Amino acid sequence: MNPFDDVVEPGFASLAVRAGQTRTHEGEHAEPIFLTSSFVFANAAEAAARFSTATGNIYSRFTNPTVRMFQERLAALEGGESCIATGSGMAAILATCMALLKSGDHIVSASAVFGTTISLFNQYLSKFGITVSYVQLSDLAAWEAAIRPETRLFYLETPSNPLMELADIQALADLAHAHDILLVVDNCFCTPALQQPFKLGADLVIHSGTKYLDGQGRCVGGAVVGDHQRVGTDIYGFLRTAGPSLSPFNAWVFLKGLETLHLRMRAHSEAALQLAQWLETQAAVERVYYPGLRSHPQHELAKRQQSGFGGIVSFELRGGQPAAWSLIDATRLISITANLGDTKSTITHPATTTHGRLTPSERERAGIREGLVRISVGLEDVADIQRDLEHGLCRLNG
């Protein structure tokens, strides 16, 4: 029985806890993990029927009940028709491109997207005759100018990493659709708890489940959400054939992660805003990048487009790289790691880690300066996070 049969518009929290679950004859309360690579059929005719339609349980490369529960729950939270889970966030991006593009097609991408996404585009898709142009995320005119007759996708993340720049999703969706282009949004930073790109006109939503969907730093995985044809048929077909599948165990971890997603995202956002406001008062800090601050140039857009400002705060120290490294090295609580979206706060120096492969001039153009520090604000007490940063800041504040 579907618990939402008689509910016109179930709330986000109810969907997060309940959507997608189907109970077995055992009457289990929590969702079970189906660690089985294959499934048995009652008879030869049933096997033939399932193979011919590729529906029902066949083989866990493309059909698994635990993975399906995660897919249905994430689709419900994003407000999409269909979801396909993948073995990583990168596999979700790859599957989307392989299923929907062909040689000769062109992508317009924001230049400020996850570094490995750029490597995927430039090193691998290019081998198959797919070209990519990069534009400034918030510059609508630049997106329009980059359109060619063979442009098939607009690709972006909002807010961007690490400078927290925003794209106006609705405006880009309108522009894309006027040219028969699909808008793909990597919704990793906000998650559907804070931003629902389909409501703003996006066609496909990509996730790295590794970040906030898990939210506790355990598993690598990803997903694509969208319509029945592109996701449920085309991308599903690629997954079935090429096999970048999500393990049922990881799907189960994400499924349970989704149950607390809205609570965690609210807590991350509240803590990040407090920390950002406090950082703005520090003498050693030149500038803070956080969409929840009134000083953020796109604060109004963030309020309109997002229901929270998220857990990532970046800031520029006046002392350049020596200051950034000494602040990072003085921490005892915050983890020094490039990962994000964890209950544990993490601290990173983008110029020498996530963006270290760029040349100095590329970094300059991307706005990643030597004094920039990024914090993924976890769920520790904000007072303790601040105290940990004070170890380094009190020296730098002078």
Ligand SMILES: *Cc1c(COP(=O)(O)O)cnc(C)c1O
């Ligand atoms: C981490 C990340 C990815 C890649 O996801 P993996 O699960 O690491 O493959 C893609 N997009 C964004 C915005 C990310 O932060």
